[in-house]
Every structure is written in C-alpha cells, then in structure tokens.
Amino acid sequence: MITVILLSSLLVIVCVGIHYNSLVSLSSLRRRFGEKRKWWINLVILGALLTHVVEMMLFSLCYSLLGPWDRYGSIIDSSGNPSEDYWYFSFVAYTSLGFGDLTPVGALRFMTALETLTGLVLIAWTASFLFVEMQSWAEEAQQE
Template structure:
C-alpha cells in the first residue's frame, strides 16, 4: 500500500503542477494579448481542456505502472475479464462520471479515489479561473461601451 500511496502523491503533485503552469500561462497570454474577448474565451477553454486531458493521461500512465504489478491491483470489466483501457478509466474517474463498466481492484482503488478528488479540485480551480477572467473581460467591455 505504501507504494501506491507514494505513486498517488507523485501523480497528484504532478497534475497540480501541470494545472498551475497552464493557468499561469493562460493568464500571462491574456495580459499580453489583444485578442477579441470571444477568441480569448475559446483559447482559455481550449487551454484548460488540454491541461485536464494531460492530467488524465498522467493518471492513466500511473494506473498502467501500478497494474503491471498484479499484487497492487488492476482493472476489471464489470462483465468479467481484465481491462487495459487505462485512458478511458482515467477519464471516468477524473471527471467523477462513474459509469461502472470498468472497476478497479486491490490497491488501485485508493489511487482511483485520489484521482477523483484531484479531478474535482482541478475542475473547480478551472471554473474559478474562467469566472475571474470573464469578470475582467466583462468589466473591460463595459468600459469600452
């Protein structure tokens, strides 16, 4: 269990770092750019989605590494049989969709719970960032009218 806890902490910190880097750079682009607010909104959302997908793939890689050791756990299809669909499972866990067609077993359950918590926090962070950026955009548009 110590191994999975350590790997999970590394994955969480990596994802937080990726997210911080993405949001800081989007904010810097916003402050330097002269793009129309609608273009800026599209760029902001696209940048946030790219960050989230990257973080999901980081966790998918973590699942693959942990599942390589059968003693630590793995993924099973609900209908039976093992699954190698780490990317899909990571998307479902990160976004907390919870379809239930692929289930973690063993110590991988801990990593899955931590990914869901991390995803919720990072999605909320993105929503907060977009809200603040849009508030600034609306204030600028009001002053321009």
C-alpha cells in the same frame, strides 16, 4: 500499497503544479490579445481542457504501469485492450462520472479515489478561474 500511495501523492502534486502553471500562462494571454478577446477566451477554454486531458493521461499512464503487477491491484472487466481501458477509466474517474463497467481492485482503488478527488478540485479550480477571467473580460469591455 505504499508504492501506490507514494505514486498517487506524487501524481497529485504534479497535476496541481501543471494546473497552476497552465492557468497562470492562460491568464497572461489576456494582455496579448487586447481587442481580440473572443479569440482569447476560446484559447483559454481549449487550453484548460487540454490541461485536464494531460492530467488524466498521467493517471492513465500510472494505471498502465501498475496494472500488470498483481500486487498493486488491477482494473477488472476490461475489454481486452488494457491501454484503452486505462485511458477510459482515468477519464471516468477524473471527471467523477462514475464507473460500473470497469472496477479497480486492490491498491489501485486508492489511486482511483485520489484521482477522483483531484479531478473534482481541479475542475472546480478551472471553473472559478474561467468565471474570474470572464468577469475581468466584461469589466475591461465596459471601460472601453
């Protein structure tokens, strides 16, 4: 269990770092695009989505590393293709969609709970970031 707790905590730290750096980089794009703002916001949204996918992939990778070891728990009711199941399960947990067809057991439940909490916070962070960026965009457009 301690391994899962440490790995989960490390994952959260890495995901927050990735997210922060991604949003800072995306925000700096605004100055480069100038008049072509519509392209800028498209890139920002696609970049934010890609950032979330990368974060989900990291959790998926950890599920696939720990899943084969019985002492860490597992994800049951898999389709027979574990890598696909870990990928799908991570997306469902991160987005807090809710799962029913795949269920974590053992210590992986902790990682799942932390992934859901992390996803919830990072998705909210992205939403507030997009709101502020769009607000800045609208203010700049009015000043022109």
